[in-house]
Amino acid sequence: MVITRTPFRISFFGGGTDYPAWFSEHEGKVLSTTIDKYCYITCRHLPPFFEYKHRIVYSAIENVRHWDEIKHPAVRAVLGWTNCSKGLEIHHDGDLPARSGLGSSSSFTVGLLHALAALKGRYVSKKQLASNAIHIEQDVIGENVGSQDQIAAAYGGFNRIEFNRNGSFEVSPVIVRPQRTRELQSHLMLCFTGFSRIASDIARSQIDNLHQREQELHRIGAMVDEAVQILHSKTRRIEEFGELLHQSWMNKKALSDRVSTPEIDQIYQTALDAGATGGKILGAGGGGFLLLFVRPALQPRVREALSQLIHVPFGFDDSGSRVVLYQPNGLC
Structure with missing residues (x-):
């Protein structure tokens, strides 16, 4: 069993310049901080004794035989992208409600990716975790989202994040007295x-x-x-x-x-x-x-x-x- 804790974030300035459609031409930058409110993901392998293979528990409960039957878009996308062959039980708990402007969706995606990597016994860097989450949300799911939330959730802290035209990003901690x-x-x-x-x-x-x-x-x-x-x-x-x-x-x-x-x-x-x-x-x-x-x-x-x-x-x-x-x- 693995439990990950991923923070929510507050974005102070620069929101809107983190959309790829913008920074691919003009570059972009944001100033944000993570806060002491979190998304918790509990993940474990299911023994092969149930009628279903995957059990997903969030505001709804899903019991499915294959990942492509999952209704939760992020869970379906992550399980399909990681191609995990064993059955999984995934529970989500959050300190604050979803769809509320604190980057909760990206915290969920980052936390789930982190949990699955840990379940496989693999270390994943903050940069790779953020990049994978951006790919899942923007390319696999196809959501109209920026690129700052995934980075904030993976790195944590008070940061100036810069987005380059080539799609790369740089995270600079803001050192304040x-x-x-x-x-x-x-x-x-x-x-x-x-x-x-x-x-x-x-x-x-x-x-x-x-x-x-x-x-x-x-x-x-x-x-x-x-x-x-x-x-x-x-x-x-x-x-x-x-x-x-x-x-x-x-x-x-x-x-x-x-x-x-x-x-x-x-x-x-x-x-x-x-x-x-x-x-x-x-x-x-x-x-x-x-x-x-x-x-x-x-x-x-x-x-x-x-x-x-x-x-x-x-x-x-x-x-x-x-x-x-x-x-x-x-x-x-």
Whole structure:
């Protein structure tokens, strides 16, 4: 039996420039961090005594005789791609809901790939794990997704990720003074809007508009280095990070009319009126989690103004995907 723990992520700046359709022409970069909320994948070989060969347990339960009968797209794609010959039982548990903008789908794919490699007794590097997950989601499943979530889930930590025209990527940890990191984290609030969405559908609308929104995307990409400069500076106010988040959200909303909704706009305005400096909907948009930048003294007021939302305390995490239990019982 193998259990993997793979973190979810918060993307601060650069989202949209990690789509292959963009960075293959212009290059791209993002600034993100993983957080202490996780996707857990439990995987073991099934003995050959059941009517089914594979058992998949998530929000549904699937018992099938062949991998191509599996309805869960990521599980079906991964099992087909890895060509595992033995029966498997796979359980998924997550700290936060799916389709919420925290990269949960990629955390699932990375965690499953990691679990199957460990079950075979194989070591897989962070770079290979991220690359395999990108291939599964973009090429095998054919989803309209970017390339940052898979990398964040595999590597973990606070990173500047750069995407090159040839499809390669570079991960550079952002080294920030501990006091500055604590200062940043103390200003962040995470709220669940209650709206879920299909990220691939919203991403498709953004990809279709890429060439009409080059100015916005270049600005979104430039904010990555500006944000890093703010974090590294000993003289600039941390509030400038929140102000930049607000500018980023305004640019992101211009990428597609599906990024936001009237309900989300009202929630965000309510937060601003209560004292938030800035924020953004995480992920492709359309719902999920709202990240807010709020001075600690004003957070009770914002929490009260958004009392209808679920507030989720969180911390930064730098572990990346890891195997937390390994009990070998045979190879695929």
